[in-house]
Amino acid sequence: MTQDQDRYRQPSFRDPDDDTPRLECGVFGVYDTRAAAAIAALGLHALQHRGQEACGIAVFDGQRFHTERHMGHVGDAFAGPDLVDRLPGHSAIGHTRYSTAGGSFIRNVQPMFADLEAGGVALAHNGNLTNFLTLRDQLVAEGAIFQSTSDSEVILHLLARSRKAKFVERFIDALSKIEGGYALVALTNKKLIGARDPLGIRPLVLGELDGKPVLASETCALDMIGAKFVRDVEHGEIVVIDHKGIRSLKPFPAARARPCVFEYVYFARPDSVVNGRSVYDVRKRMGQRLAQESGVEADVVVPVPDSGVPAAIGYSQESGIPFEMGIIRNHYVGRTFIQPTQGVRELGVRMKHSPNRAVLAGKRVVLIDDSIVRGTTSLKIVRMVREAGAKEVHLRSASPPIMWPDYYGIDMPDREHLLAANKSVEEIAKILEVDSMGYLSVDGLYAAMQSEPRDPASPQFTDHYFTGDYPTRLLDREIAEGRNDGTDRQLSFLVDA
Template sequence: MNSVSDRWSPAPRDPLDDTLRLECGVYGVFDVPEAAAITALGLHALQHRGQEACGIATFDGQRFHTERHMGHVGDAFTGADLVQRLPGTAAIGHTRYSTSGGSFIRNVQPMFADLAAGGVAIAHNGNLTNALTLREQLVEEGAIFQSTSDSEVILHLIARSRKGKIIDRFIDALSRIEGGYALVALTNKKLIGVRDPLGIRPLVLGEFQGRYVLASETCALDIIGATFVRDVEHGEMVVIDQDGLKSLRPFPAQRARPCIFEYVYFARPDSVVNGRSVYEVRKRMGRRLAQETPADVDVVVPVPDSGVPAALGFAQEAGLPYELGIIRNHYVGRTFIEPTQGLRELGVRMKLSPNRSVLAGKRVMLIDDSIVRGTNSVRVVRMVREAGAAEVHLRSASPPLMYPDFYGIDMPDRDKLLAANKSLEEIREFIGVETMGFLSVEGLYWAMNSAPRDPVNPQFTDHYFTGDYPTRLLDREIAEGRNEQAERQLSFLVGA
């Protein structure tokens, strides 16, 4: 029989896959005509936050309606009959990539439940660091789970709360969860948005035709012509109904620690996250990278797409030409099968193609957003050399990734992270470049226009670089304790 931990494992991935993925994007509108169509547009803008599955739930004043699909938003929520399939003036939506739970339709959100107080649909971005522990407790108490997603844990906690009002039930449930999350929920009378006490995962509030909108990023407001109002603050719950918006503070006050990796990689460049333009921050990363790790090269080339702003900043600071030496094909399906090493190499060329007129005979500086396992960097460097580059240098616009994430980023364990297991020189040799460099943690904080990092109370969630996790990791601590206990038992049995 599989353990709970086994059932909770993320979807399998190619061991050579070098792509970081964020778990989800969320969206919500209230009292808006054709809410499903508006939500579908918002999810289009959040597609980069989850490309595995998507879903929408609406309420038409009498009934809830839900659709959940594997695949992209554009394939799932199209057609003139969309608002007939999903009628109503209130809706929430979700784009998903699984980091907890497997890749199955039953794990796709929004999730819906009929409670004594009425129906509730919920969509969640992030990861709960005590979800396994809570799930085991709930199962022991008789709860029956229909999915392996930690989002369902929240629904069960709401359902089992002894509080009377639905908002009090939400607050009661949230008081028991830990981790990084932003969630939207829809009841028969309210749209609710909540951001975790540290503000690790983002959530913004907008206004559309005099009505409120909730979204993971501002780019999802822009697509419908909504106006950005403000960020939902860390530890804040906003409740939207026919009377307007009410702000609640259900958690003890803490200092905010938003995820700094939103700026490095996940957020769209045209978004504003916690008051900072993602595009401008990434350009500043490139500027600082040029100051910290200069090189004698002829041309600066981004590894598309997320390396583009940093490469612009690097080139401007260094006074070097910026060229598109690598062209990305945006029409490669995610389901392309790569069963052999040879086809994996061809798979890279399906996505990225060298621009020989830029690369041939040049000393090339490649700028990438981050380096995970290094496998993709090896392939890109080989491709650039085969296109005729005289030299290839590589820079990462983020500090070395040293520790795994447990707040919604699908990241390999520490023993698979290149920078956690090799020195800078060993990384250079492994990737096969003339010089190698990373942005410093201090440089990243500078790029954020922030004060230098406070080692006691860091301004951001930056554990992937520093190992300084912002919350306890209860499930991991319990699992490690169980592993140690099992090893001791095994040693005893072998010794006997």
Template sequence: MTFLGQSTDRYSSSPWRDPEDDSLRLECGVFGVFGVRDAAAIAALGLHALQHRGQEACGIAAFDGNRFHTERHMGHVGDAFTGADLVQRLPGNMAIGHTRYSTAGGSFIRNVQPMFADLETGGVAIAHNGNLTNFLTLRERLVQEGAIFQSTSDSEAILHLIARSRKAKIVDRFVDAISQIEGGYALVAITNKKMIGVRDPLGIRPLVLGDLDGKPVLASETCALDMIGARFVRDIEHGEMVVIEETGITSTKPFQTAPARPCVFEYVYFARPDSVVNGRSVYGVRKRMGMNLAKETGVEADVVVPVPDSGVPAALGYAQQSGLPFEMGIIRNHYVGRTFIQPTQGVRELGVRMKHSPNRAVLAGKRVVLIDDSIVRGTTSLKIVRMVREAGAKEVHLRSASPPIKWPDFYGIDMPEREQLLAANKSLEEMARFLEVDSLGFLSVDGLYDALEAGQRDPATPQFTDHYFTGDYPTRLTDREIAEGRNETNDKQLSLLVSA
């Protein structure tokens, strides 16, 4: 299906990922530092801590008081930004950085951030985490007005909106631009004199403010602050824009006031366990998810085994609540390259064993409770279940530490369309048969909210972005609605032609 010259599959699972890989991916992480010597080196360290948010590409932009310097690379931060000459290549006392995994637009260097443009008011570099749900609509309008796009990234649309604004001051241009975008996002930018951070009106994507020896830092997660020895100051609030200058930090809220709805999947899967997101310890939330999972779906068994690494905290909580022993029955290989090419079906079938190996001494002859953070299409889960059985497990009881995923995401998570989501198309019993398990259980939505210490979910006033479980999308899906409307019109026209 095409729309505005692009495939609307930008909303579905990225075609550049391994088709056998069933794990979820978040689009990216952002980092910014202002007023420090060798800012690019600090940014590189911060990006190391955010590598889990995007392992496909990375970039840094720095300003030395006269010129902007940018580098963008495919691959990991550690491969791209090393060497004693880093600060010579990227000099300056302010810098922003980005780690990327493409959910849309493709795996090309032209789509790697930060993106830079020379405007009449001076240079601007911008890095963006999330997804604009009206990007295609904006892009079509901008192209019709004469804009020339160099990439297929929605981040570039923000630059065009800033450039085309008629406001005199750069901050006002930012406000003008972000007032036209929709979706979930956190962005950082640098100009000739300022660093700017913005979080979307609902706070779907995270952004925090830190302090490094009196100098401000912006980052997607607190773990990046820990990496550079910075102090956590506070979360950037939903709908807030902070402008950082030599004279200090100013805060404005340019959007219409709305209740915050941060993405609940930050706690389920994306954020590092040692991060604190919106005031909550990710590790603590995941352990409580496991404890509630044991209360809701307990089963007689011999051992609790996590699917590493993201299933470990929940499995610890499950084991503590159930009184069953916790064991590392699956060992993860951390040295598997993401670009490994699997040339034949036979090798692809063995792909899961590259990342996970069974610990037979733990599994043989045991009734195993297997804990994973979530189940998407079920393809990887099925392979892991078979691997555990082949290692001698007597029974396998699979438990998901999140509720069933029934709806796709449009805010920066690489997630399949609804037709490919296991829980959207099969009953619990059908899923259990498909996954070849003795029993299957999911954490309830109320159990998840309880783990977040948020009480029960009130459909009238939900506290989180949780549409993947509930179908309750927090914003308009402008591009999606237009695309579906055009499809409906095309179907009607085709029906008329056939009947004629």
């Protein structure tokens, strides 16, 4: 890997034995309501699954901004009766973070805040900018001083350097220069703003709490605070909320939406509705289709909890094989990589998952997981199931083979470390020590989404992890690999776009 490539692939601070895909973050915003910080904290609780390394809240009280950013979980950082005293204000935004661009440091925790010529602004961002390093290098060359290594800070610098007169115009100007997948919420002294990338890769919804607007990554956050779902923020849309009401802007060229299909495979909570589809229902249909495509004689269907549960239910219903909780997940275990010795750390899978021997012993088991990345966790679970007495183990993935890395906010290894990118299904079965191995097909995934068959000329979803069909150019990656000399960057920050 070249130095430029290494810069692009930011360091991961996760358990090296944990190959579960991770999403970068969740965002939340609420406007003109009492105890805004407390409402934001509740919303972030619901979005904790989207980022568990750090969290933060920024509020505006009518005169000044107040911010708190912490490493760790929302419940530890924003608990207690003094929260509203610490963070007084009537409007707030919040963020839960898992680092994919930039390291796991407090300086990278969001919301980020800056005092601009037009006043203060706090910003929270879900996604990744695929031209982040290109933008950052250009900004630094022109005198910008960065306080973090997060791609989100680039947006603040672009806001600061825009020559547009009004803040919303500056916001549009800044977004016109970034590429990739993003859902943003921003708070000024007068406005709450939400924005979604032109392809709608990352999700964002608009809700209403007692007549007051709410923005969130998922509908489960609206449910948590008792808010009503209004609609999805559309791809390429900017929602501006102030005392006059809600204004919708669509300043970018029209494009066909390509929402991230992995939201349905793994990231979104099963009780959320994403882009009009129930995540739980989609995952059940994935399991049903998987049973049709990759059925096997067995005695019991067992999910890898928790994300494999809906697909396993669907597989069981379609196949007629009984569903059982053959693996029990411990929800109270911390991150295993903090354990002091390698020997203890190797027991991490047993800290998180325990075999239910009464279900597994002497049985032919169909083991259902949502997806398989490197296979390290899968192998440990398979061995655990066999040690519990399973007679046969047939592993099934409720998603297609992951063959390409992601650059839009999902932490995945480079291609050489993706199991399915380098091995056949038969080879994977041997590596994972299973009697048989099967994946859902791409066509099966689209069927589970109740979509038309995949259109190769214009795919309905962002599905590059399965197909290699990236929805945008990857400018930083192209430059790092020598496929782009940077002459087409089209970046001139000191001239109006």
